[in-house]
Amino acid sequence: MKLINRVFLILIALTGIVSCDYLDVVPDNVATIDYAFRNRTEAEKYLFTCYNHRPRIGSVDIDPGMNGADETWQFYPTSAYPTWTTSQIARGEQNINSPLINYWDVENGGSGLWVGIRDCNIFLENIDNVPDIEAYEKKRWIAEVKFLKAFYHYWLFKCYGPIPIIDVNIPTSAGTEEVQVYRQPVDSVISYVSNLMKEAVEDLPNASEVVEGTEAGRVDKLAALSMRAEVLLFAASPLFNGNRDYASLTDNRGVQLFSQDYDESKWKIAADACKEAIDICHEQGKALHEQVDPLIVNAPDAFKQEVIYRQAICDRWNKELVWGSTNNDCNNLSRSAQARIMRMTPETLNDISSQWAPTLKMAEAYYSKNGVPIDEDTEWQQKDWYASRYKIREEPSSGDEVYYVKEGEVTVYLHYNREPRFYASLGFDKGIYFGNGYYEFPTNVKHCNFLNLGYSGFQGGALYSITGYAAKKMHSFKNAVTSTQTSVEYYPFPIMRLANLYLMYAEALNEYGGPTEDVFTYVDLVRERAGLPGVRESWAMHSTNPNKPDTKTGMREIIHQERTIELAFEGKRFWDIRRWKKIQELNDQPKGWNIRGETPEDFYNVITVAKNPVEFTIKDYFWPIKESTMNTNLNLVQNYGW
Numbered sequence: 334m335k336l337i338n339r340v341f342l343i344l345i346a347l348t349g350i351v352s353c354d355y356l357d358v359v360p361d362n363v364a365t366i367d368y369a370f371r372n373r374t375e376a377e378k379y380l381f382t383c384y385n386h387r388p389r390i391g392s393v394d395i396d397p398g399m400n401g402a403d404e405t406w407q408f409y410p411t412s413a414y415p416t417w418t419t420s421q422i423a424r425g426e427q428n429i430n431s432p433l434i435n436y437w438d439v440e441n442g443g444s445g446l447w448v449g450i451r452d453c454n455i456f457l458e459n460i461d462n463v464p465d466i467e468a469y470e471k472k473r474w475i476a477e478v479k480f481l482k483a484f485y486h487y488w489l490f491k492c493y494g495p496i497p498i499i500d501v502n503i504p505t506s507a508g509t510e511e512v513q514v515y516r517q518p519v520d521s522v523i524s525y526v527s528n529l530m531k532e533a534v535e536d537l538p539n540a541s542e543v544v545e546g547t548e549a550g551r552v553d554k555l556a557a558l559s560m561r562a563e564v565l566l567f568a569a570s571p572l573f574n575g576n577r578d579y580a581s582l583t584d585n586r587g588v589q590l591f592s593q594d595y596d597e598s599k600w601k602i603a604a605d606a607c608k609e610a611i612d613i614c615h616e617q618g619k620a621l622h623e624q625v626d627p628l629i630v631n632a633p634d635a636f637k638q639e640v641i642y643r644q645a646i647c648d649r650w651n652k653e654l655v656w657g658s659t660n661n662d663c664n665n666l667s668r669s670a671q672a673r674i675m676r677m678t679p680e681t682l683n684d685i686s687s688q689w690a691p692t693l694k695m696a697e698a699y700y701s702k703n704g705v706p707i708d709e710d711t712e713w714q715q716k717d718w719y720a721s722r723y724k725i726r727e728e729p730s731s732g733d734e735v736y737y738v739k740e741g742e743v744t745v746y747l748h749y750n751r752e753p754r755f756y757a758s759l760g761f762d763k764g765i766y767f768g769n770g771y772y773e774f775p776t777n778v779k780h781c782n783f784l785n786l787g788y789s790g791f792q793g794g795a796l797y798s799i800t801g802y803a804a805k806k807m808h809s810f811k812n813a814v815t816s817t818q819t820s821v822e823y824y825p826f827p828i829m830r831l832a833n834l835y836l837m838y839a840e841a842l843n844e845y846g847g848p849t850e851d852v853f854t855y856v857d858l859v860r861e862r863a864g865l866p867g868v869r870e871s872w873a874m875h876s877t878n879p880n881k882p883d884t885k886t887g888m889r890e891i892i893h894q895e896r897t898i899e900l901a902f903e904g905k906r907f908w909d910i911r912r913w914k915k916i917q918e919l920n921d922q923p924k925g926w927n928i929r930g931e932t933p934e935d936f937y938n939v940i941t942v943a944k945n946p947v948e949f950t951i952k953d954y955f956w957p958i959k960e961s962t963m964n965t966n967l968n969l970v971q972n973y974g975w
Contacts, residue, residue, distance in 0.1 A: 370459040373466045376474075383456055383478050384551070386449025388436070388488055390658040390904065391826030393689050395442035397422055397434050397492075398904025404695050405902065406923045406942050407688055408799040414688075418442040423919075425947050429957040429975050436492055438959050446485045447499070453482035454502045476536035480552045480560075483529035487564055490522050491908060492956045494573075494972060495582070495590040498525050513968040518590050523568040527606075530561040540617045545650055550659030550825060555617060558610040559655045559829045565606045566837050569599035569844065570912035578914075578951050584970045600845035607838035611831075614655060619831050621645070621862045622653040628811070635736035638864045639757035640810050645832070645862075646903070647809035649824040655834065657825025686796030687789060687803040691759055691902070693924040693939060696747060696802060697722075698897050699755035704860065704871035706894065709878055713750070722747040725933055730763075739763050739780040745937050753864040758901055760789065760803030762926070762936065783928065784936050791928040799942045800925025804902045832859050832899055840892045848888040856892060859899055911954050919949045950974065 369379050393399045400407060400419035407420040418433050418441055427433050436443040456478045460471060489496045497514040498521065517525075537554045567573060575595030582590045622645035625637050632640075645653050701710040713719040726746050730738035737756045738744055742763040760766060762783040783790040783801045791797045809822040827833075835855040843852045857867040865871065868891060873879050881887035893913065897906055910918055922941045930936030952974025963969055 366455065366459060367462070370462045373463055373470075376456075376460060376463045376466065379452070379456055380474050380478065383449065383453050383481050385660070386445055386452065386485065387481075387658070387660050388444045388446070389660060390828055393417060394419055395434060396904055398907035399902075400689065402907040402910060403692060403919050403921060403923060404906055405689055405691050405804065406799055406925070407690065408797060409944060411794070414796065423923075423947075424943065424945070425949060425953070427953065427956065429960045429971075432957055432959055435956070435959060436489055437956070438962055446489050449485045450482055450499050451502055453478045453485070454499070457482075458502070472536040473538060476533040477552050479529055480533040480537070480557050483526045483533070484560060486522065486529075487526045487560070490526065491567065491911075493958065494579075494955045495519050496522055498522060500525070513966050515584055515586070515588075515968050516590060516970060518588060518592070519568075519573050520592055523564060523573070526564050527561055527568075530557050530564065533557050534561075540619070549650065550657060552656070555610070555614055555619065556656035556829065558606070558613055559834055562603065562606040562610045562834065562837060563829070565599070565603040566841060567908075567912050569603045569841065571914040572912045572954060574599055576914070579973050582970065582973055585968060590970070597845060600841050604838060604841035604845055607834060607841055610655075611834055611838060614831060614834065618652060619655060620652050621831055621858065622648065622651045623862055624651075626810075633736055635733065635753075635756075638753045642754055642757040642863060643806055643808070643810060645830065646807060646827055647811070647822065647824045649822075653831045654825065654827055655829040655831060656827075658828050659825050687760070687798035688796050689804055690798035690800040690925065691802040691804055692800055692942075693802075693926070694921060695901060696755075696759060696761070698894065698901075699758070700752040700865065700894075700898065701875070702750045702752055703875035704752060704865035704868075705876045707747075707751075709876050711875055711877055714877060718746045718750065723937060723939055725937055735765070737765055739765060742780070743933065752898075754898055754901075758804070758806035760805040762787075762789075762801060762933075766805060783926070784933070785929050785931045797928065798925075799928065800923070801928050801936065802925065806902055827903060832862070833896075833903075833905065835859055836892065836896050836899065840889075840896075843885055843888045843892060847885040848882055852888060852892075853882070856895055859895065863899070914954070916949045916951065916953055919953075920947055922947060 368375065370376050388396065390396050391399065393405075394417035397419055399405075400417055401422040403423075406423065407417055408414075410416040421427075421433050431441060432438070432443075434442045436446045439445040439448065457475060460466075460475060460478075463471070466474075486496065486498065495516040495518055498517050499514070503512060533552075534554050534557045537552060537557055540553050540555050543549065543551055543553050573591070575593060576591050577593055579591040580589070580593055584590065623641055626640060626644060626648075629637060629640055645651065650657065697707065699707075701707045701713055703710055703712060707713050707719055707722070710719070723745055725743055726749060727743065729741045729743050731740065734749065737751075738748065744761065744763045748761050748764065756764070760781045762781055764781050766779050766781060781787075781789040781803065783798065783803075785791050789798070789803065790801070809824065811822040813820040835858055839852045839855040842849055842855075853868055860867060860871075866874075868882050868888075872882050872891075878887070882891060893909070896909060900906065910916060923943050924939050925942045926936055927938040927940050928936070930938065952972070955972045957972055957975035958969060963971055
C-alpha cells in the first residue's frame, strides 16, 4: 500500500486528480513495488516504464512543435478527419478549462510527465534492492533515469515556465500542507535540471557503447550533454532572462517566479555547455551528414545536394543524429510525419496525403540561391524578382532548372533561383520530386500538381494541402510508392542533431560577445553542407545590407533565420519563437495559394488559409494550468493572462 499512498498524494498535489485513472493500483495478492524490483529482469521493465513517459516528439498531431506554430497549417475538420490538437493550438484555441496537449494533467494528447517523474523517483528509491544486477549496469540505469527525470521537468518547464520540483516522492506521512506544492522560480528549476543532467553524464555510456539493434534511443553522454546545453540556452534567452512582462507572477508567499534582472553571463554559461557537447560529439565521431548514398551516386549534383540534406533527417542513426526519438510506436513515429506529406503519384493512395502543409511564409523564409534573404538580395531587386514573386514566370523551365521544376512547365518567380534547402524541403506546384530509392532521369522523376483536382492538390474530401505546399524534407527518398501501396522508411525523429547544436553555440556566442570568428565558423559549417557560401561572403556580395553580419543585432537576425531554415518542420521553431519572445510573429495570418484554382492563373493567388484571424499575446508563451487543478492546490499560481 506504500506505493498507492505515494501515488495518490503526489497526483493530488500536482494535478488535482482524485480518480484512480492514473494510479498503478493493484490487488494486494499480485504485483507490488517489491515485486517490480525483485530481480534484474523486472527492474529493467520498470526502467523502460520510465522511458515510456517521453512526450511523443515528432508526432504532427500531438507534438506542439510540429504543427503549432507558423510553419505549417492543416485543413479544417471533417466528420472523417478531425483537427489535430496541434492545429487547435496554432489557431489560438488553448483554454483554461480543458487545456490542449495538457502535460500537467495528462489529457488532450499530453503525456503523463508528473507520473513519469514519480516513476523515476520510485526507480531510484528501489534499484538498490535488486540482488542480481551488476554494479556497472546499475550505475548506467540510475544515470538514465536521472536524465529522464530532469528531461521531464524540463519539458514541463518549456510548457508552463516555473514548475514544482519533485526530487523525491512525497512521503506517506505527509500532511495537507506538504502535499500542496509550490511552483519554484525559473532560476531554481534551471539549476535543478542542469545539475541533474550533468550528474547523469558521468555514468552514461558513450554513443558507441549503445547497441543499435537493442538499445537505440536510450540516453548516452551525448544526448545528456546536448540537452543540458539546450536547457541553458533557454535559461539565457529573453523569455527567461530578465522577463519583466511577468513581474507580477508571484505566489502566495510573495516569491517572484521570474527574475527581473537580465544576466548576460547566462549566454556564456550556455555557450560553454554547447561547446562541451560539441567537442565530445566530435570525439565520438559525430559530424554533419554529408555522405552521398550509393543509390544515387550517378545523380546530378543538384539531386545529391537535396538528398544529403533530407537524409540528415531520414537516414536512421546517421552520424549527425545526437539523440533520436524511438517512441510513438516506433515505425508510426516517422509515419506520423511522412504519411501526411506528399501525394506524388496520379493514383490515389489512402495512406498518402498532404495535410501537413507548409505556409507561404515558410516558402518565403528560405534564402535565394545567393544565400541571403530574398527581400535583400541585390539580384532579386535588380531583376524585379522580389516584387514579382507571386507572378507566373512566362519562360518554361529549361537547362539546370529542370532539376527543380518540371521541364517545359512554369510556376511563380518565388520558386526559381532559391537555395538548395528550399528544393529539398518543399513540394510545390510543378516542382520536381524523385524517390523510390534510386535515381533515373526522367523515368523515376515525378513532379507535384497542386492545382484543383491535381494528384497532389485538392480533390474534395480531406487529406489535401490547404496551402498548396507539401513538406518534402521529412520524406525519405527511399520511400517506395506504387499504385496500391506505400512503403515508408522508418527513422528515429531527431530530438537533437549536430547542426542544431552548432547553431545553438553560434547564437549563445553572438549574444555574449557579438559576432566573433567562432560564430561565423559554426554557422558557416551548416551553410556549407547546404551548398551555400559563408555568411560574410554572401552578404558582402549579394545583400543590400552588406554590413549586417558585423553587429550583434544583425548577426542575431541571421542566426534566427538560419535556424528557421535549417531546422524547418523539425518542431524547433515553435519553441524558438517563444524563448526569443517573438510571439507576435504568429499573428501573421497564415497564407497559401488558391487550391481551388484549376488553372495556374487561378491557383497562383495568395489567400489567407485561417478561417478566423489568429491573435496571440504574451499570455500564450505558456500553457495555462487547468482551473480545476488550481482549485485543488491553492498554493499554485496561474500563468500570466489565464
